[in-house]
Amino acid sequence: METLAMHISNGIINGPVAAVFAAFALAVLTLCVLRGRRDLDDRLAPMAGLVAAFIFAVQMLNFPIFTAGVSGHLLGGALAALLVGPWVGALCVAVVLVVQALVFGDGGVAMLGLNITNMAILGTAAAYLLIALLLRVLPRTPAGLGVTAFVSALVSVLVASQGFVLQYWLGGTTDLGGNLAGLAGTMAGVHLLIGIGEGLVTATTVVTVAKVRPDLVYALRARKPAALAPAVPVTGGVR
């Protein structure tokens, strides 16, 4: 059976369900805007832009998993949650999705609510809950951070893919009969592979950033306020 890229295109889910999820996404994003404004300072603003650009770039790499139309791409929810926090992180992913829908036609505009719910809200929320939990449990070493990044990225991708299954169950335009379980299984299987790739990219990126500029990692900043704050960021002499 064939499955599809993460962005839901127009006409796959019926209108009423799309409208409900659009209202849900709008409500959650409003909350994110209100909470995110507090977070967005001079250090986070360029970081949020770069995280969004990075996610935009990796989402362009659609890699085929099997030859027959199965493709997927990295989502970036966990990376965003780790580096800029859950509120701004969800906004970053949402901005990527909006621009892709408006400019590239990747994912239908009328289905934006569904896509934002899956990738920006569900993916980032699942990732951040896991990050908050794992950072408390695991040792405070680069390896611990790497495992946290890997696991949260993997789970967030799976959660996002099952969000699509839920939406298809609620309002798929074609009745697949007993194939819904098959759809769930295929989505989970494919996204397990994507999740491993996403986990590796997220873990290497976050561990590198945490080693050189720990002040830039939001998830670490929230845990130990004002400790170790390097007043003079040692940067610059690279080029």
Add this chain to the structure above:
Amino acid sequence: MGAGHAHVLYRESTSPVHRLPPEVKIAAMVVFTVAVVATPREAYWAFGGYALLVAAVAALARVGPRWLVSRALIELPFVLFAFALPFLGAGERIEVAGLSLSVDGLLGGWNILAKGTLGVLASLLLAATTTTRDLIIGLDRLRCPQILTQIATFMLRYLDVLVGEARRMRVARVSRGDDPRFLWQLRGFAAGVGALFLRAFERGERVYLAMVSRGYSGRMPAVWQGAGAATAGQWAVAATVPVAAVAIAAVAVVLT
């Protein structure tokens, strides 16, 4: 850096569609897409009407059909899903050329194909006639929260930073004796992805601080200067397409 941040899909021209302010084009495109999605799938004639509208706008914007079709291939995975549906769907079945196909699946496949294609074509037309900079100005004028337009502005700016930094790192690797080919490029890329992110951030941070020191406070000057905002006449001109689409959708809903 400097001038010319136009993206790959933008088609330089001075057609009437290009000259419309971005906010009216975004609004028109969104309303058009919603009208298409709300149309019942059995109203085949309605989709012909939408296609005519898209073709008229494309002709007016001087965007060729070949350009549109080749860029529309992005929805290929969904098209494959659409072709799979007739075999997977449940319920009543019909025989076509010796194949047992589900009627519901056939209609569902058609639904995805027609609505998906029209949506992709509409957004391609928007992209072909609007630069990304104008797009963000348009979103801002449509009362999009500033935090979102700010993230979007930096995202589009930093894309170039990211690509440039990746190119520099690749040149550095190659000049030190690395010989990346096809798939093996991935290994070098994966090993360097963290470094790439950090380097791009540090460059981006300097860009941001330079902007702040020149008076940037969250919005680009073109927005708060307010010049070039849409007039009532321009709204009326751009409204013709979505109004026609909504009329078609309304008739289709009543008839089916």
